[in-house]
Structure formats: C-alpha cells, structure tokens
Amino acid sequence: MTLAQAQHFVAPPHWTWYILFYFFVAGISGGSYLIATLFRLRGDRADEPAARLGYYVAFVALLPAPILLTLDLGKPLRFWHMMWNTTPGEPGLNFKYWSPMSVGVWALLLFGVFATVSFLESLVRDGKLGRPGGRGLDGVFGRVFITVGAILGLFIAGYTGVLLAVSNQPVWSDTWALGGLFLASGLSGSAAMLVLLQRARPAARASEGTLVRSERLYAVLELALIVIFVVTLIPDGTLGIVFGFPWLLLWLVAFAGLVPGIAGLLTSGLTVRGEPAAAHRQSGSGGTAVAAAERTSVMTSVAMPVLVLLGVLALRAAIIFSIQ
Amino acid sequence: MAEITPGRAYGFFTDTSVCIGCKACEVACKEWNQLPGHEPAFGDGFDNTGGLDAQNWRHVQFIDNVPDQTMGTGQGKAWLMMSDVCKHCKEASCMEVCPTGAIIRTEFDSVYIQPDVCNGCRNCIAACPYDVISQDEQKGVAQKCTLCYDRMQGNMEPACAKACPTDSIQFGPVDELRQAAQQRVTDLQEQGVTEARLYGDDSSIYGGLNAFFLLMDKPEAYNLPNEQNAVLPRRNNAGGYLATLGTAVLGVFGGLIALRRRREPAAEEGDQP
Ligand code: SF4
Ligand code: SF4
Numbered sequence: 001m002t003l004a005q006a007q008h009f010v011a012p013p014h015w016t017w018y019i020l021f022y023f024f025v026a027g028i029s030g031g032s033y034l035i036a037t038l039f040r041l042r043g044d045r046a047d048e049p050a051a052r053l054g055y056y057v058a059f060v061a062l063l064p065a066p067i068l069l070t071l072d073l074g075k076p077l078r079f080w081h082m083m084w085n086t087t088p089g090e091p092g093l094n095f096k097y098w099s100p101m102s103v104g105v106w107a108l109l110l111f112g113v114f115a116t117v118s119f120l121e122s123l124v125r126d127g128k129l130g131r132p133g134g135r136g137l138d139g140v141f142g143r144v145f146i147t148v149g150a151i152l153g154l155f156i157a158g159y160t161g162v163l164l165a166v167s168n169q170p171v172w173s174d175t176w177a178l179g180g181l182f183l184a185s186g187l188s189g190s191a192a193m194l195v196l197l198q199r200a201r202p203a204a205r206a207s208e209g210t211l212v213r214s215e216r217l218y219a220v221l222e223l224a225l226i227v228i229f230v231v232t233l234i235p236d237g238t239l240g241i242v243f244g245f246p247w248l249l250l251w252l253v254a255f256a257g258l259v260p261g262i263a264g265l266l267t268s269g270l271t272v273r274g275e276p277a278a279a280h281r282q283s284g285s286g287g288t289a290v291a292a293a294e295r296t297s298v299m300t301s302v303a304m305p306v307l308v309l310l311g312v313l314a315l316r317a318a319i320i321f322s323i324q
Numbered sequence: 325m326a327e328i329t330p331g332r333a334y335g336f337f338t339d340t341s342v343c344i345g346c347k348a349c350e351v352a353c354k355e356w357n358q359l360p361g362h363e364p365a366f367g368d369g370f371d372n373t374g375g376l377d378a379q380n381w382r383h384v385q386f387i388d389n390v391p392d393q394t395m396g397t398g399q400g401k402a403w404l405m406m407s408d409v410c411k412h413c414k415e416a417s418c419m420e421v422c423p424t425g426a427i428i429r430t431e432f433d434s435v436y437i438q439p440d441v442c443n444g445c446r447n448c449i450a451a452c453p454y455d456v457i458s459q460d461e462q463k464g465v466a467q468k469c470t471l472c473y474d475r476m477q478g479n480m481e482p483a484c485a486k487a488c489p490t491d492s493i494q495f496g497p498v499d500e501l502r503q504a505a506q507q508r509v510t511d512l513q514e515q516g517v518t519e520a521r522l523y524g525d526d527s528s529i530y531g532g533l534n535a536f537f538l539l540m541d542k543p544e545a546y547n548l549p550n551e552q553n554a555v556l557p558r559r560n561n562a563g564g565y566l567a568t569l570g571t572a573v574l575g576v577f578g579g580l581i582a583l584r585r586r587r588e589p590a591a592e593e594g595d596q597p
Pocket of ligand 1: 412
C-alpha cells in the first residue's frame with residue numbers, strides 16, 4: 001500500500017476501562033504463569049519459592065478477568081452466550097477459530113483451570129492446605145501440566161492484541177504486531193510484578209537476579225515490537241492517530257517503563273548487582289539469599305518495577321483509547 | 325409486487341442519482357421499527373441525523389461539493405445525496421467476528437442480528453467497515469437495519485423502499501435489481517453522465533452487497549471503502565498469531581537465558597561488590 005491509502009470508515013466499539021484492565025491482568029497472569037513454569041522446570045531448588053509466587057500471581061491476576069469482561073457486555077447476564085449458541089433451532093457450542101474473541105473465551109476458561117490448579121498446588125506445597133510440606137503434581141504429569149498451562153498463558157497474554165487486529169479499525173487492523181507487542185509487554189510486566197512481590201516473600205528473593213535479568217530481555221523484546229508496530233503503520237498513514245496528542249503522553253509513560261530494563265542491559269549487561277553467586281544459592285536456601293537480596297536497593301526492587309507496570313498499562317491505554 | 329419467497333436473495337438497489345434528500349426513508353424506518361431516534365443535531369448542513377447507528381437504520385448523507393463560483397449545470401455533482409443503509413454483505417465482517425452467533429443470514433439472504441441472542445460485546449461494531457451498527461443504550465444489544473425482516477415475512481417490502489417518493493430505493497430480488505442497475509448505469513453513461521457507477525453489485529466488494537448503490541462519485545466520497553480497502557477482519561488472524569508465536573518463542577528463550585546466566589561461575593565472581 002502507498003502512503004495514507006488505508007480507508008477506515010468504521011465506528012469505534014467503545015471498549016474502554018474494563019477492557020484496558022482486562023488486557024492488563026491477562027498479560028500479567030499469563031506472563032507470570034510462564035515465568036513460574038520456567039523457574040520450576042529449568043531453575044534450581046532455590047527458585048521454587050519464586051515459582052510458587054508466580055503461580056499465586058497468575059491466579060490472583062486472573063480472578064478479575066471474567067468480571068471485567070462480563071461487566072463490559074451490554075447484557076452481562078448473557079455472558080454465557082459466548083459459549084452456547086442460543087439461536088432458535090441451532091443450539092450448540094460457539095467456537096469460531098477465526099474470531100479471536102470466540103477463541104479467547106475458551107482459552108480463558110482452560111487457562112483458568114490451569115491457573116487454579118497450579119495455585120492450589122502451590123498452596124499445598126507451601127503447606128497452606130493440609131499437612132505442611134505437601135507434595136504437588138510431581139513427575140512427568142506435573143511437568144506436562146505446567147507446560148501446557150504456560151502455553152495457554154502465553155496465548156492469553158498475547159491474543160488480546162490479535163483480537164484488536166481482527167477488526168476494521170484504524171491502527172489496530174493496520175498492523176500484525178499487536179499480539180506480539182502485548183505479549184512482550186505482559187512478560188516484562190510480569191517479571192517486574194514478581195520482583196516487586198518477592199519483597200514480601202523472602203524465600204523467593206534468591207530468584208531476584210533472574211527476574212531482573214528477564215525483565216531486561218523482555219524490555220528489549222518489547223522495544224523491538226514497538227518499532228515493528230510503528231513501521232507497519234507507516235504505509236497505512238495511521239501513525240498520527242496513535243501517537244498524536246494526548247496519547248503521546250501515554251507513550252512517554254510506556255517508554256519510561258522500558259528504561260529500567262534497557263538501561264540495566266546497557267550499563268551492566270546481564271549481571272545483576274548483589275545477586276548471590278551460583279555456588280551460594282545451591283548450598284543453602286533462606287539465609288544467604290536474604291542477605292544478598294538486602295543488598296539490592298529499593299530502587300531496583302520497588303521503583304523500577306512500578307514504573308515498568310505503569311508502562312504496561314500506558315501502552316495498552318494508548319493503543320485502546322487513541323482510536324476511539 | 326410479486327410474492328416474497330424464502331430462499332431467494334432480496335436486497336436494495338439505492339440509486340443515488342435520483343435521491344432528493346427528503347429523508348422519507350429515515351422517517352418510515354423509524355416509524356415501522358419503533359426507533360425513538362436521537363435529539364436532532366443541527367450543524368451547517370442538511371444532515372441532522374449524523375450517521376447510521378442503533379437508532380438510525382437509514383441515513384441520508386449530504387455531500388456538499390458546491391463550488392464557490394457557479395460553473396454551468398451541476399449535473400448532480402454539486403450536491404450528492406445518498407440514503408445509506410446496512411449493505412447486507414455476502415461476506416459480512418460483522419457476522420464473521422460475532423462470538424455468540426447472534427448475527428445470522430436469514431431465509432431472505434439478509435444479515436440479521438437476533439436481539440435475544442446478542443450479548444452486547446460490540447465486536448461487530450469494531451468489524452463493520454461501513455459504520456452501520458451501534459449499541460442500543462437502553463437494550464444493551466447491537467442494532468442495525470433488519471431489511472424489515474418482519475415485514476418481509478408478511479410479504480411486504482421494507483418501509484424505506486415503500487416510502488421513497490423517487491424510487492431511489494428499490495427493493496426486490498438481488499438478481500433482478502442487478503439487471504435494473506446495469507440498465508440504469510448504461511442509460512446514464514449514454515446520456516453523458518460519465519461519473520455514474522455501481523458499487524457492490526458484483527463480488528469485488530465483500531463478495532457482493534445485497535444492498536448496493538449507484539454512485540455519482542468515487543466510493544470514498546460517500547464514506548465507502550474502495551475495492552482495495554474492502555477487506556475482512558479475518559485477514560489479520562495469521563499475521564497476528566504468527567507475531568505472537570514468534571514473540572512467545574523469544575520470550576521463552578529470554579527466560580531461559582536469564583536463568584542460565586548465573587550458572588556461569590566466572591561471570592558471577594565478577595558480580596561480587
Ligand atoms: S454493512 Fe456492516 S452491518 Fe451490514 S452486513 Fe455488512 S458488515 Fe454487517
Ligand atoms: S454485539 Fe451482539 S451481534 Fe455484535 S458481535 Fe457481540 S454478540 Fe454479536
């Protein structure tokens with residue numbers, strides 16, 4: 001297409017605050033589930049507390065999702081019409097693989113099951129349910145279970161962008177980058193959220209270095225996708241809509257949210273100050289880790305994650321609100 | 325008029341070259357369908373309806389091309405009037421994305437939103453390229469032209485077509501309307517009205533519009549996307565999911581790199597303050 005050739009005469013769907021917050025919690029929930037799963041499958045013993053923290057976040061963040069989606073409907077009590085077709089004479093399940101909203105409803109339901117089971121399992125492992133030191137889903141089944149859950153989590157964090165794109169709206173339908181962009185920002189937001197929350201869970205502090213490192217990498221991924229997003233909008237001439245005033249202010253917040261990660265990567269690469277050496281982590285759990293974590297500043301573990309999370313929200317807000 | 329038979333495709337041929345902008349169609353539509361409408365808004369044109377939405381299922385567009393200096397006869401060019409309506413697209417964007425199955429194709433081949441099935445998710449509004457649908461504030465559901473589904477079941481033509489005094493709105497079986505439209509555009513061309521053209525009468529626009537138009541200018545002038553831009557929402561599924569998949573793979577890799585990094589003791593020693 002040549003410059004400014006895309007023609008859009010559509011009306012905006014008025015998807016506003018409920019949808020913004022749904023997109024946010026979907027990103028955090030799905031992203032946290034993935035990070036937790038990576039910790040459990042590929043981390044060491046000291047990463048287990050952080051894995052459980054991740055599963056707690058995945059579940060708690062997901063709780064408001066169905067409420068937000070239902071409240072957004074013009075007929076909230078008919079939310080189940082998404083799943084069951086009530087057309088007279090044609091009862092049956094609704095599933096349209098070509099409509100992300102339809103796919104998303106089922107993915108959300110399925111992911112909800114995984115997030116709930118992993119949440120309960122983490123409670124059991126933490127000894128909060130039943131006898132202390134309970135065992136979770138171990139062995140191959142457990143591994144397969146959380147792997148499937150993580151794939152669904154990735155889907156939930158990303159499909160919201162595809163949902164916007166599968167429309168005829170300006171900006172949204174002019175790019176193929178939104179799904180990836182929302183996923184990348186959901187991942188960086190999840191890493192930031194876990195950095196923030198592990199302050200309240202001392203045992204999980206052993207993994208702070210890994211989380212900070214992940215956040216840096218995800219920030220780069222997100223930046224790359226923002227670049228793709230911009231480049232794909234140029235031919236259709238819709239760049240001015242999404243980056244115009246006042247949305248530019250939201251973009252500034254979104255970019256500010258990338259600063260901690262990218263600056264961290266530029267200044268110290270993948271090394272994180274105050275992180276205990278591998279040998280120390282392996283030998284003991286609690287003590288060493290806590291001592292080490294105290295050395296990471298409030299700056300790293302509070303201010304920066306909050307900034308990242310605000311950026312995640314601002315990015316979505318800019319994309320959702322600017323066209324409506 | 326001949327019997328309206330289920331199983332046959334019906335629609336509108338809206339010939340904008342004879343529209344006089346009287347808005348009888350808008351009134352008849354609201355009257356029959358009991359649409360309360362909005363408070364009229366008075367701007368600097370003759371259009372106080374605004375656009376198609378849940379209350380306005382017909383909307384007469386007034387396109388003011390009056391030049392500053394007079395220059396001979398306008399030949400219908402200075403003022404373009406067009407009674408807009410849901411196009412009842414053969415490949416309907418709204419129907420494609422609707423997650424509840426509320427939007428169906430009726431026995432008359434029209435596109436109909438079942439008010440008792442729709443749950444007001446508004447996905448169809450984001451999809452319809454013609455800005456036809458909106459949400460009824462009272463009822464919460466999406467609403468648009470039904471092609472007078474109820475009247476057709478009672479063997480009556482839609483209210484707007486019945487009311488139109490100039491026959492700018494013609495109702496009938498789509499195949500017959502297409503023939504009539506072809507004839508009309510040929511006649512106009514022969515009379516020297518070279519700007520007359522049909523929009524949506526063949527499959528180039530959304531597989532063919534059951535409610536199609538004779539226009540006196542480029543489609544864009546009437547807020548209708550041209551052929552290249554008449555695209556379905558589902559075109560973005562593959563690209564969108566692929567980008568998500570690519571990001572997911574990179575995201576997993578990123579997580580693994582972050583985990584792996586600290587296992588390299590040499591680098592870790594350097595970290596110690
Ligand atoms: S014009 Fe819009 S509302 Fe009407 S059938 Fe086509 S996509 Fe659906
Ligand atoms: S608002 Fe109603 S008709 Fe439109 S997509 Fe949603 S359920 Fe379907």
